[in-house]
Amino acid sequence: MDWDKLRIFHAVADAGSLTHAGDKLNLSQSAVSRQVRALEEALNATLFHRHARGLILTEQGELLFDATKSMTKRLDAASARIRDSEEEVFGELRVTTTFGFGSLWLAPRLPKLYEKYPDLKVDLMLEERVLDLPMREADVAIRMKEPSQADLIRKRLMSVRMCLFASRDYLDREGTPDDISDIADHRLICQSPSSAQVAAGASLVQHLMTFNIRSSLTVNNYFGVLQGVIHNLGIGVLPDYVTEDFPDLVRVMPEIESADVPVFLAYPEELRHSQRIAAFRDFVQDEIISHRKQLRQLGKI
Template identity: 30%
Template sequence: MVTTPPRKNKAPNILGDWDDVRFFLAVAKTGSFSAAATQLNTKQTTVGRRIQALERRLGAKLFDRHRHGMEVTPAARGVLMQAESMMSNATSIERHLAGLDREMAGIVRVAATEGLAAQWLVPRLSELRRLHSDIVVQVIVGDQVLDLATRQADLAIRFFRPTSNQLVAARVGQFNMSIFAAPAYIEQYGLPQRLEDLNEHHIVDHTTLHSLPAMKAWTEVVERSSSVVLRTNSSHSAMEAVKASWGLSVFPSYSRKGENLIEAPIDLNITRDIWLVSHEETNKGARIRAVIDYIRERFHQDEREWFSLSQHRNAALVAS
């Protein structure tokens, strides 16, 4: 009697539609349809529809919904491995082609923090537009670290030096974190002169700063305060609250430019560098190179006025 060997369970094959791979990976990585839609620049309903179509084609459920988000099902783990392999190969090809691209036209994605993008970067892009009218700069704002290897951005302005050997980083500026208040607030409550004085003032808390070890001094100020009047994860919202005289908060020293705020003479001893970061495989492409060179030159032009230690910090260094 001839027996048929048992079938080995094989992962369903996702090959066939690259868009399906992108949608599947986005949900797997972000844990939700809404976050995946944001990443893919589409609608949440579109993401859901594409995932349902993929599940019908593969004949398997791909995600389980939990309280904390969407999780890949055991049956889909093999699909995830295939998708990640496809993404790795595709982005490698894309990076290589971007590095060979000689076209001075198309989109260049620049990642930057909310405050730096609004206060400094965007106002300076008009000259780039005049020089290279066919280049469209897409400014991606947020504190999240986008992956340049997978082309989530073409270059990034970061406050830390990357560790990956494939990333090229140039230090383009420096700033210290300073305490700011609006004139109307100072008129009513005064301007604090010493760190201990902050215990008597209203505080606007930019909560995302507490995840940074360098911000420990400010975290301690917030923890000691008995009058935190607002908490927000948005630097823009924190800035607007301070401008509306809600209280004091901490911002990069370059915030004194263009904002009607007054810097308190208190040294938190928090100094940070600004790095312009690109990927070694893509930064040779003509339009990406043009944007890198332009932004780097603008940093150089504005370094003394915008991106150097504040007067209070310099005075403290001289005194020491």
């Protein structure tokens, strides 16, 4: 099917007039009319009802117009992605990361990204499932382990450790444990053993559970664990990056922590030149530098 004819048909259907479509396409009315008639002949179908007030699509015309609208949208999207690789940062950016990192670290920092790039549309997908970047389930990922998928550009951002935290009010009321065996006298708040989580965090929780914990609260994500801790329910297992944004939390038994959890940023090779990806990557890296600087000032690293 001739794309030029389809393009002219789409303009006519959208405008409802041969004259208005011709003005938009910089073609004469007669040239537009010839192309539409040629398309009707090629399809052996009438695409428009013609009357004094303009043109109305027939049933066959409606079917074709639906198809050309879809094609036009896809072409516009492709054009935007091409421009995006060379010009300003705009359009949709689909970011996937874990619920904990996304809700506790990334989301609170996004205002800075939007302040710099107000036309960006971030679709933040928080889930433990690893989305398939080469199959374009997302544009960029921040993961708590090195990605194993092929055809990905990956960069290690930082390391995270799971530590023990409590609120000042809770410790004033219940006392501060001095030794790991003292954890048995406190309520432990942690991720559910059955929930998806990093192996280092799960290992730490398993170790703590061997001390006959008298009471516990398990949640399937770190945001819920944090809520339990700040509401004075007990001692929680949380990633160490919460110390910057929640300064009232107290690190309990600093010698008790998980092994390092590597944090990686990854995106498909085909998006190597995308300005949206570059803008997000640079933003995350700048925020991590700022995060480390803040922790040094607090004397926590």
